[in-house]
Amino acid sequence: MKLPIALSNRHLHLSQEHIEILFGKGYELTPSKDLSQPGQYACEEKVDLVGPKGTLKGVRVLGPARKQTQVEVSLADARALGVKAPVRDSGDIDNSPGAKLVGPAGEVELEKGIIVASRHIHMNMEDAEKFGVKDMDIVDVETGGERAVVFKNVLVRANPSYALEMHVDLEEGNAAGVANGDLVELIKIG
């Protein structure tokens, strides 16, 4: 019942409209590195995030473009910006705070979209069957080593296109003392 874990640093997903405001009319993102989830990639492009209290410079853009812009930060990042970012599943950005995005060609006053991503596990249908879980299940995940933790309330996302991986943010990963690719254990509950 083991699967690999991956740590997400702060990053953002942009709508095509915002890509063109920040980088120029007709601009297309430049993929620099494939991510583990099929079709997802890190881009060459970076954006500055300006909040009421501070700025996070050079935040990495992930591609491809999405329907709505979403910024994923840690709780420490949110505090540095001066916003109260809620812990949310990806895509759930209603009533989240915004910030100013600054690119080389322009600025976007984002009204919402800054979240702390909830930890979650990606898997395909064969993995789900093997682990005995289904899409939207909540499980526990235990890590090993001197900083071992059990993460409670971990959301399972099962989709034919997903690669098996648990996603946590940098603070969660550091709190557990884990590195990308370390194996962790899924524990079914209830």
Place this chain on the structure above:
Amino acid sequence: MKLPIALSNRHLHLSQEHIEILFGKGYELTPSKDLSQPGQYACEEKVDLVGPKGTLKGVRVLGPARKQTQVEVSLADARALGVKAPVRDSGDIDNSPGAKLVGPAGEVELEKGIIVASRHIHMNMEDAEKFGVKDMDIVDVETGGERAVVFKNVLVRANPSYALEMHVDLEEGNAAGVANGDLVELIKIG
């Protein structure tokens, strides 16, 4: 079996020798705020930490002076400095990395002393009896809320002078979504 948790941001403890190099001959620290552990206090004084890769500016000094200088940072801080800081109990600094400390009156080239503090619980003897544990026991601690975790490998330090409190670093606290004073549950193991 509940106790309050507290989050430690990066800070340092200084030897009297280093206090005088950094702040001037005969200098004494200026207490600004009492900490929960009796006799411990935050000071007005701050020091810059300069590592091979980066600088952490304005790191808070805690008092009183100790026998040996010890710098407590997060794993993210250590990465920003460019050093590999081990996870250690307070006082156990052999074979840990150093950095340059920069104060208003001088600099110290620290040869060792940068650690990531192991999470631990302070309690007095009455608390230890109530919880059914003793000094140097290892326990689990469970937090509540949407980011609930179980911290494994938590060291109990029982001493007549201690106030009941669990100490974690900022990354551990943020990973669990807890704030200073939140109650967490001690779980005996074995």
